[in-house]
Amino acid sequence: MIVADRKPINEILDMVKESEKVLIVGCKGCVTVCNVGGAKEVGILASILRIARKREGRPLEVEEKTIERQCDPEYVAQLKDLVGEYDAVISMACGVGPQFLSEAYPEQRFFPAVNTTFFGGAVQHGIWAERCAGCGNCVIHYFDGMCPVARCSKSLLNGPCGGSAGGKCEISKEVDCIWDMIVRKKMEQGRLGDLLEIKPAKDWRTARDGGPRRSVREELVYE
Ligand code: SF4
Ligand code: SF4
DSSP states (O other): OEEEEEOOHHHHHHHTTTOSEEEEEEESSHHHHTTSSSHHHHHHHHHHHHHHHHHTTOOOEEEEEEESOTTOHHHHGGGTTTGGGSSEEEEOSOTHHHHHHHHHOTTSOEEEOEEEEEEEEEEETTEEEEEEOOOSSOOGGGGTTOOHHHHSTTOOSSSOOTTOBTTBOTTOTTSBOHHHHHHHHHHHTTOGGGGGSOOOOOOGGGSGGGOSOOOOOGGGOOO
């Protein structure tokens, strides 16, 4: 899923400093799972903004609405009678949300309350970790299910750098060297030779390097 963090409150307050009436829109997708932008977090942000603005002596009217997904026009359409009623709309979805909202309602201004960080999962309650960089041409089968594109700090594909020490990455003792893990697993399974095989060069055109991407499923496209 997409993992995100809420922006600092001062940043959000600054975005809507000219406003008197704002709508906060949450999303029941990934940002709900990582406890950042679901109905509960929308309620918390609304309260914080109301209190902060009251303290400034400039009360802010804040309404709350959480839709199924902000990355789907079907659900974004549910806001059509609402968005025009506010000076500004704050999105608590990943970066896709405020963009879909802006495209659907070009006359309104949308502000992101969330910093979108990575594709990952929960490794422990309350801790999410990066696992995929969305490179589009998945090669983790070469590395026993561990992704050096996303999990090596240098995205090395041919083995560890000289900074790997004691199983840790040179950037921090808190960060496991994924190449150390890949090599260890290959050794344990007696398949170290896999890493000596010459692989085709990775096609980076399927990653961001090839420009904005689209995925088309002809069987699902209506004329
Ligand atoms: S190789 Fe690419 S698609 Fe596969 S897990 Fe790594 S970043 Fe994601
Ligand atoms: S120490 Fe390991 S994870 Fe860190 S940059 Fe070098 S190879 Fe990559």
